[in-house]
Amino acid sequence: MQIVDVVTHLPIGQRMQSAQAVRVVFKEVDMTVLTRATDCRLATDRAGLAVATQNIRTMHFLARLAKAFNDADVPVMVLKGAALQLTVYEHPTDRQMCDLDLLIKPCDINRAFAVLESLGAYRSQILMREDFFPKYYYEAEYTVGDIMPVVMDVHIRPLRPLRYVQFMPDDALWENAQKVQIGDAFVYLPCPEEMLIHMTAHLAVHGDSNRKWREDIYRWSEQYAEQLDWQQFVEMAQKWRLTLPVIAGIEAAQVGQQRWIVPQLVFENLLDSPVNWRDRLCLRQAPRDDDHPTAHVLVNALVTPGILFVLGYLYAAIIPGKEHMREWYGHEHAGWLPIAHVCRLLRPVTKYFDGLWSIFSRTRIVRDESGRPQLTAARDIDAGKTIGHFTVRAWDGQAKASVIMTDPHGESMHLSIKGKMRFVGSSDKPNARFDGYRIVAIKRIRKEDVITVGVERESKVTGRKTRTTEQTLQKAA
CATH class of the missing domain: 2.170.270.10 (SET domain)
Incomplete structure (x- = not known):
């Protein structure tokens, strides 16, 4: 019986090639994405071979995924690594992919989940409440495969901070999106201006924590330097109240580069854009969200417009569902739920005492x-x-x-x-x-x-x- 990889649908023996490498051609959107070629560089570069194998496998799966979404008539957009593999990076070793970032329109989210689950993907993240996504949280995590799983972040919104929910409309990145072919299917990519906005803001929101994100920004601006409409770039950043993270992202990516990522006049226009204390506090807290969850919730409440929306968010954050609370308390008996809430409230202290924390979980x-x-x-x-x-x-x-x-x-x-x-x-x-x-x-x-x-x-x-x-x-x- 032939064993088939559940992610790529390629026979295992065909997928694992040692001497000959598989080269991925993503540069031309009208070409078939995956073509065979021999690259002697990969034969001796074990690290490069590992990166290429992971990227090729992920892009094979993306081709299958795109076909399934196309057949279901559900638009799907790719961001970050996958988008750059399709447009900027020519060789599969150039940029490692850790996951797939997909953007789905809010009205299509349930159908999108059905498509993912039809391909064997499963939810691999527990949120505070079952209804926390998509109203208050920007992504859901899915995983497919066992040996070398592919993790997918299914976004309903491009960026995490709750403040941006009120300024970025549901069609943000979609209105000017472009089709790109992958295999026998197609996916959407943001237009060059909005892609650059997303990449720079994402870099700032996540605290400039990954060098490859800086390289992504530089490569993108270099690739589309002649096509970028800089007036549209500034106007969209201002409209979405993203000028502060965009500026921070540009400054971080500019370090060590001799060529300007954006023209100096454009950068000055961004600097002249009005910002307030909420914009500054939002950006200051965003990179610290994972390490300081309490501050994360409080800052979201302070900087997000809409009192009823914020009250709903606070209720969901303060009183999570039972599934989430089971992670905080490893026992289930009469009255366990209030004890679990106490454990959760004490976590800022108990996290420094591993032995004490293990009593609860x-x-x-x-x-x-x-x-x-x-x-x-x-x-x-x-x-x-x-x-x-x-x-x-x-x-x-x-x-x-x-x-x-x-x-x-x-x-x-x-x-x-x-x-x-x-x-x-x-x-x-x-x-x-x-x-x-x-x-x-x-x-x-x-x-x-x-x-x-x-x-x-x-x-x-x-x-x-x-x-x-x-x-x-x-x-x-």
């Missing part, structure tokens, strides 16, 4: 070297102890974490696992088992060990695609 989500989320032990767990509880919903045919339960009447139900426990691993030598709606340790689990359960594997072959489903059989009391 027995598990953590960490990513392995390939970027796949895994459920691990936050502390030693003795045999027979409850690792965590989970809830279920009807299996949709796509979710990877699923169980078959038998009720007291002998009826079997195929259900999807919700919450953090859905990241439990599978192994022929498990250290945990299912017991009703909880996962229990069957032997002593050491801190940082990956938590796994036993599985029954069933292989199915459908056309060109080989799918392996993993189902754990259990009886619910």
Whole structure:
């Protein structure tokens, strides 16, 4: 039986080539994206080969993804790495891609999720509440594949800070978008001016934390120097209240470069744009959001226009859903939810005391070297102890974490696992088992060990695609 990579749909033996490399041609939009070529440079450059393999695999998947979106009549836009691979970078080793950034129109988000799940992708991020995205949060994370997973950030808005929600309309980046061919399908890219606005603002919002983002900005401005309408560039940055992050992004990307990224007169026009204390506070806090979540919420509330919108955001942030609260407290008993809220409020203090924090939470989500989320032990767990509880919903045919339960009447139900426990691993030598709606340790689990359960594997072959489903059989009391 031929084994097929679920991401690229290429036979494994065909995908893994050592002496001969696969060159990706993305420069010409009217060309087929993927063509074969020999590049002796990659034969001796192991790091370059690893980058090229990851990029090629990701772009293969993007070609499949674009075709699925086209067939479903759902417009999809690519940002950052994928967009630059399609336009600026000529060789797959030039710029490493860590994920795919997709932008979807708000009215199409549910259909977009259906397309992603039809390709085997699954939600790999737990938000504060199920309704937190898309109203208050700008992206949802999906993952597809097991060996070398592709992570997708599905954006409803281009940038994270909540303040920009009120100034960037739903059609931001879409009104002047351009079609670019990829394989037998097409995706949308922002126009050169709006792409540059997004890249510079993104760099500033994320604190200039990645050198490749600076290189992206320089390459883009160099590639489209003769096409950029600088008046439109300034006007859109002002209209969206992004002049301050755009200026900061340009200044960061300009370091070490001899050629001006934007003409000096354009930069001066940006400097003359009016800004206020809310703009400054928003940009000052944005790079610190991950390390200071409380300040993140408070600053969002202070700088975002719309009192009713802000009150709704504060309610969602202060009173998260149960799925999110299970991450803060590793037990489930009468009155566990208020205790979980207390643990969450004390987190700014308990984070400095790892032993104290492990009392409350027995598990953590960490990513392995390939970027796949895994459920691990936050502390030693003795045999027979409850690792965590989970809830279920009807299996949709796509979710990877699923169980078959038998009720007291002998009826079997195929259900999807919700919450953090859905990241439990599978192994022929498990250290945990299912017991009703909880996962229990069957032997002593050491801190940082990956938590796994036993599985029954069933292989199915459908056309060109080989799918392996993993189902754990259990009886619910």
